[in-house]
Amino acid sequence: MNYKERGSDKVFTMAxxxxxxxxxxIVAYPLLYVISASLSDSNAIIQGRVxxxxxGFNLDGYKAVFSHGSIMTxxxxxxxxxxxxxxxxxxxxxxxxxxxxxxxxxxxxxISLMLVFTIMFNAxxxxxxxxIDTLDLIDKRAVMIIPKALNVFNVMITITYFxxxxxxxxxxxARIDGCDDINFICKIVLPLSRPIIAVITLFYAVEHWNxxxxxxxxxxxxxxxxxxxxxxxxxxxxxxxxxxxxxxxPDTLQSSEKLAVLLKYSLIVVASAPxxxxxxxxxxxxxxxxxxxxVKG
Amino acid sequence: MIHSISNIxxxxxxxxxxxxxxxxxxxxxxxxxxxxxxxxxYVPMGGIIIAFKDFIAKKGIWGSEWANPLFKYFIAFFNxxxxxxxxxxxxxxxxxxxxxxxxxxxxxxxxxxxxxxxKIKKAIQMITYAPHFISTVVIVGMLMAFxxxxxxxxxxxxxxxxxxxxxxxxxxxxxxxxxxxxxIWQSLGFSSIIYIATLAGIDPSLHEAAIMDGATxxxxxxxxxxxxxxxxxxxxxxxxxxxxxxxxxxxxxxxxNPINLNQSEIISTxxxxxxxxxxxxxxxYSTAIGIFQSVVGFLLIIIFNKISRKFTDSSLx
Numbered sequence: 031m032n033y034k035e036r037g038s039d040k041v042f043t044m045a046x047x048x049x050x051x052x053x054x055x056i057v058a059y060p061l062l063y064v065i066s067a068s069l070s071d072s073n074a075i076i077q078g079r080v081x082x083x084x085x086g087f088n089l090d091g092y093k094a095v096f097s098h099g100s101i102m103t104x105x106x107x108x109x110x111x112x113x114x115x116x117x118x119x120x121x122x123x124x125x126x127x128x129x130x131x132x133x134x135x136x137x138x139x140x141i142s143l144m145l146v147f148t149i150m151f152n153a154x155x156x157x158x159x160x161x162i163d164t165l166d167l168i169d170k171r172a173v174m175i176i177p178k179a180l181n182v183f184n185v186m187i188t189i190t191y192f193x194x195x196x197x198x199x200x201x202x203x204a205r206i207d208g209c210d211d212i213n214f215i216c217k218i219v220l221p222l223s224r225p226i227i228a229v230i231t232l233f234y235a236v237e238h239w240n241x242x243x244x245x246x247x248x249x250x251x252x253x254x255x256x257x258x259x260x261x262x263x264x265x266x267x268x269x270x271x272x273x274x275x276x277x278x279x280p281d282t283l284q285s286s287e288k289l290a291v292l293l294k295y296s297l298i299v300v301a302s303a304p305x306x307x308x309x310x311x312x313x314x315x316x317x318x319x320x321x322x323x324x325v326k327g
Numbered sequence: 328m329i330h331s332i333s334n335i336x337x338x339x340x341x342x343x344x345x346x347x348x349x350x351x352x353x354x355x356x357x358x359x360x361x362x363x364x365x366x367x368x369y370v371p372m373g374g375i376i377i378a379f380k381d382f383i384a385k386k387g388i389w390g391s392e393w394a395n396p397l398f399k400y401f402i403a404f405f406n407x408x409x410x411x412x413x414x415x416x417x418x419x420x421x422x423x424x425x426x427x428x429x430x431x432x433x434x435x436x437x438x439x440x441x442x443x444x445x446k447i448k449k450a451i452q453m454i455t456y457a458p459h460f461i462s463t464v465v466i467v468g469m470l471m472a473f474x475x476x477x478x479x480x481x482x483x484x485x486x487x488x489x490x491x492x493x494x495x496x497x498x499x500x501x502x503x504x505x506x507x508x509x510x511i512w513q514s515l516g517f518s519s520i521i522y523i524a525t526l527a528g529i530d531p532s533l534h535e536a537a538i539m540d541g542a543t544x545x546x547x548x549x550x551x552x553x554x555x556x557x558x559x560x561x562x563x564x565x566x567x568x569x570x571x572x573x574x575x576x577x578x579x580x581x582x583x584n585p586i587n588l589n590q591s592e593i594i595s596t597x598x599x600x601x602x603x604x605x606x607x608x609x610x611x612y613s614t615a616i617g618i619f620q621s622v623v624g625f626l627l628i629i630i631f632n633k634i635s636r637k638f639t640d641s642s643l644x
Contacts, residue, residue, distance in 0.1 A: 038544075053431075144369075152621060157373075161367070258464045298472075
């Protein structure tokens with residue numbers, strides 16, 4: 031469009047950009063600070079010399095994180111729960127979402143209603159815990175995967191996506207060629223659904239990677255704990271065992287305390303990195319996948 | 328007549344049989360997900376019966392005696408001296424979060440919509456989404472690191488402009504603000520996605536016509552963009568209002584300490600403590616409180632959905 035900005039529009043644009051800039055800085059500054067602090071000298075952090083960029087650049091915090099036994103165990107456990115869990119999620123989601131997206135399926139309404147109801151009403155903590163106990167899943171790896179095998183909200187998004195992007199004519203012509211439903215899904219629906227699969231992969235992966243409470247109530251064995259529980263001990267409850275710090279600097283208690291400050295920032299970065307890395311790959315599918323799905327799902 | 332009715336019935340049954348034959352693979356696919364839904368969503372709903380029983384773990388759900396009176400544990404909750412406090416805390420946190428947090432993503436989306444440079448726009452979006460992917464545990468860890476007394480950046484910034492150090496986590500009254508504003512910080516970018524997409528979907532000819540008529544940008548924002556996103560906003564508001572009793576449970580739990588407990592104990596954390604962490608877990612009582620929470624939430628969704636359907640054209644279902 032070609033037109034000249036008038037005076038009042040210039041003021042508007044400026045005010046608009048200033049407001050946008052302020053909002054952006056408020057969101058971005060803490061992120062930048064965490065990264066800078068994680069790369070700084072621990073003395074500089076404590077004395078408040080880190081404001082924007084790293085001061086006294088070093089990687090001690092990261093060394094401490096990667097040489098810490100339970101952090102690494104937690105990291106690999108979380109990675110396992112995330113990959114296996116997400117795979118299960120995706121398969122089950124497609125298995126129910128595709129049939130429910132088909133127009134003429136008898137009983138579709140009843141099943142959809144059954145699903146939607148679970149979004150609005152749930153039994154609560156204790157009945158769920160008793161069920162897990164009855165199923166003998168307490169303190170097993172499976173408890174991090176099976177009870178979360180499906181997320182109804184994601185199913186709804188996927189249904190809407192299928193409904194709006196897979197043309198009926200495609201199914202009809204496939205039928206004429208003698209294609210059955212399962213073949214149709216594998217050979218036609220799935221290749222056409224990359225955006226939505228990318229998006230729900232991200233949603234499920236985030237859910238698994240960040241899940242904390244299930245692990246808190248259902249897991250006891252140290253060897254099974256996901257990263258988030260270890261993070262809570264270190265970041266929130268301040269339980270940093272000295273043995274892990276001493277491997278780097280055995281000198282004094284004071285210096286290990288200093289390292290503990292640094293380690294927290296490095297840990298925040300390391301714990302968040304996997305999803306941040308995943309996100310840009312999926313972002314380009316985002317608008318297509320999410321918007322088509324969630325508007326009036 | 329009779330003949331034709333039975334004909335219709337038969338043809339309907341034939342139709343059902345025929346479509347089952349045609350779609351059997353689809354039904355087969357749904358079996359596993361449906362088993363999951365029934366076992367993990369509906370079976371626990373049967374378990375809420377323990378709120379009406381004197382549940383003893385050894386006797387099991389069915390072996391335990393019925394509570395006498397039946398609503399014993401609900402009555403006990405309303406007589407609990409904590410009851411009013413936790414309901415008040417829950418409502419305070421969620422309403423504060425809603426009032427402060429609901430308009431900001433809309434404002435952010437509107438601002439971004441009038442920002443010209445595409446590349447910078449993309450970058451701003453990417454970076455503001457990032458906090459959404461940070462886990463609750465890490466967010467609370469960050470809060471604690473930032474608001475520390477000595478080494479925390481917030482206090483360092485305060486002291487550099489001459490304000491005395493504040494022990495944020497050790498002071499009464501700071502909890503709701505830290506909770507709500509960190510929530511807004513985390514969700515601002517991501518919540519705005521839906522508005523940004525809605526704005527992008529607004530018919531450009533509306534803007535062109537407005538420009539021809541000499542409308543300023545502010546006027547276009549007010550008369551075209553804002554009305555364009557209201558339906559989306561109403562749906563989201565309805566959803567949020569329905570969840571008013573479900574405040575971010577994990578985050579509150581992680582942020583709790585003895586000093587802020589008076590403000591930070593909410594229904595969910597109370598349910599958790601009574602049912603799971605106390606020396607004598609009270610399953611029935613805890614479940615009763617949980618049901619209260621779920622039922623009120625459910626009713627709120629239904630009510631707000633009705634209202635939003637009446638006043639606007641948009642509704643959830």
